[in-house]
Amino acid sequence: EGDWLQREVSAASRRSKSHHLVRQCAGTSARGDRRARKATSPAARLSRAQFPAMKFGKVLRSTVEARMPQWSDFVIAYKPLKRAIKALTQQRQMQLQPQPSPSQQQQLGQQQGLQLQGQGQGQQELAQLQWTQRRSSELEQGQQGGQHGWSLAAASSSFTALLDSEVDKVNNFYSDRIEEAVIIVHALRQHIQQMGQEVGQRMACQKSLVSFHFNLLMLQNYVALNFTGLVKILKKFDKRFDASLRADYIAAIVELPFYRCAALGQLVEDTEKLFNSLDAAPSPLEVEKPPLTGT
Numbered sequence: 001e002g003d004w005l006q007r008e009v010s011a012a013s014r015r016s017k018s019h020h021l022v023r024q025c026a027g028t029s030a031r032g033d034r035r036a037r038k039a040t041s042p043a044a045r046l047s048r049a050q051f052p053a054m055k056f057g058k059v060l061r062s063t064v065e066a067r068m069p070q071w072s073d074f075v076i077a078y079k080p081l082k083r084a085i086k087a088l089t090q091q092r093q094m095q096l097q098p099q100p101s102p103s104q105q106q107q108l109g110q111q112q113g114l115q116l117q118g119q120g121q122g123q124q125e126l127a128q129l130q131w132t133q134r135r136s137s138e139l140e141q142g143q144q145g146g147q148h149g150w151s152l153a154a155a156s157s158s159f160t161a162l163l164d165s166e167v168d169k170v171n172n173f174y175s176d177r178i179e180e181a182v183i184i185v186h187a188l189r190q191h192i193q194q195m196g197q198e199v200g201q202r203m204a205c206q207k208s209l210v211s212f213h214f215n216l217l218m219l220q221n222y223v224a225l226n227f228t229g230l231v232k233i234l235k236k237f238d239k240r241f242d243a244s245l246r247a248d249y250i251a252a253i254v255e256l257p258f259y260r261c262a263a264l265g266q267l268v269e270d271t272e273k274l275f276n277s278l279d280a281a282p283s284p285l286e287v288e289k290p291p292l293t294g295t
Contacts, residue, residue: 074169082233088158156245163233166230174219188274192278
């Protein structure tokens with residue numbers, strides 16, 4: 001019986017590479033405490049350990065499909081955020097395109113005039129008028145863009161609004177799962193306290209704890225995955241526009257439950273304690289076994 005239970009726990013641990021990081025998140029080991037002093041947050045430590053430097057878009061897609069397909073709607077929208085950065089880049093490039101100088105405008109007019117040679121006088125005058133009107137409109141739009149077009153502050157503001165929506169989505173989902181987990185742990189604790197010494201009940205309760213423990217580890221993976229996506233997309237924005245948005249944005253979300261993940265670590269620790277209490281409890285045979293007496 002003990003061997004079977006040990007195999008169940010080991011299997012759940014192997015399915016999630018983050019098992020050894022749970023105690024760091026809760027701060028329950030000396031090694032975890034030392035690392036906690038060097039890291040910015042539990043979520044940051046988890047993300048660095050699980051997702052090394054590589055094409056994160058592929059990591060995100062494959063991880064969600066393999067481990068948490070039922071949560072795919074609540075994962076950070078990494079690809080749309082990349083497209084937003086690309087769109088802002090294109091806006092900046094259009095804004096920074098130099099306007100033609102008077103001499104260049106004259107040269108363009110001469111080229112247009114050569115193209116009009118051979119046409120009738122009326123057609124030539126009409127085409128020249130249309131070209132002049134088109135160039136005037138383009139120049140006017142360029143001047144308006146210089147006054148109201150792309151700027152780093154505006155780009156940072158619009159991109160931050162997109163990030164806020166994604167972070168709210170992730171944080172709300174995480175908070176809902178934590179609330180559910182607290183209720184489940186409370187119910188399991190009450191069940192264990194009221195449970196007798198029947199072997200079948202104990203084994204069924206331990207199976208439930210193993211399954212619940214695995215779900216908590218999956219939530220831990222979810223936290224690490226989304227935090228990594230957030231950091232990487234901020235890094236991409238800063239690199240593209242020579243900005244410093246990442247540090248400011250991370251500093252603004254340090255109090256979010258999703259970022260701190262303290263409750264998650266505590267829940268995992270409580271679940272392990274409940275499992276160990278069942279594992280250490282004497283079986284009915286041990287309780288009823290008569291003492292040995294000398295003959």
